Amino acid sequence: MIVRAKAGVTGVDWGNGLSYRLLVEKDNMGFTVAHTVVKAGSKSPLHYRNHLEACYCISGRGQVIDADGTAHDIEPGVIYALDRHDQHFLIAHPEADLELISVFNPPLRGDERHNFDADEFSHY
Numbered sequence: 001m002i003v004r005a006k007a008g009v010t011g012v013d014w015g016n017g018l019s020y021r022l023l024v025e026k027d028n029m030g031f032t033v034a035h036t037v038v039k040a041g042s043k044s045p046l047h048y049r050n051h052l053e054a055c056y057c058i059s060g061r062g063q064v065i066d067a068d069g070t071a072h073d074i075e076p077g078v079i080y081a082l083d084r085h086d087q088h089f090l091i092a093h094p095e096a097d098l099e100l101i102s103v104f105n106p107p108l109r110g111d112e113r114h115n116f117d118a119d120e121f122s123h124y
Contacts, residue, residue, distance in 0.1 A: 002027055006035050014113050016042035016090075017097065024110035032104040038062065041094035047087040051104045054081040060098035065089040074098065 004022055011018030020035040036055070038044070055064075056079040064080050065071045067087045072080060082088065092098035 002029075011037070012111060012113065015115070016044045016092075019102070021108060021110045023107070025107040026110070027107070030105070030107060032102075032107040032110075034102045034104070034108075036100040036102045038090060038092040038098040038100065040092050040097050042092050044090045045087075046090055047085070048082060048104070049085055051106060051108070052081070052083060052085070053105075054079060054103045055100040056102075058099050058101055060096045061093040062098040063089075063091045065091065074100075 002023065006020050006022065009020045009022060011020050014036070017037040017039045019037070021032060022035065023029050023031065023033045025032070038060070040060075055074075057074050057076050059076060062074045063071050064074055065088060072078075074080065090098075
């Protein structure tokens with residue numbers, strides 16, 4: 001059995017916030033669970049080429065915008081799933097951080113970070 005508290009996990013600066021990776025590859029569960037904090041007012045161009053991801057909003061507001069420009073509002077109680085390795089923008093409302101519970105399959109190593117310096121969607 002694995003029992004782990006967010007308070008005991010060091011947050012990884014993923015590029016536009018912190019990711020508290022509660023379960024990672026070395027835990028041998030076959031998926032990652034993370035408490036992801038997205039900085040208020042940030043816009044992140046993301047693309048998970050090697051992972052499927054689902055995010056459930058627990059706090060804050062924002063939007064996820066898919067490659068064709070369709071915007072979906074995110075607020076507590078809303079889940080979105082990137083079931084096709086979708087390129088997308090994740091935008092946090094400027095007034096407060098957006099907090100998500102994120103699940104990745106296959107699991108993350110735990111040290112992955114995004115690079116927003118390039119003119120493309122950040123990926124890992």
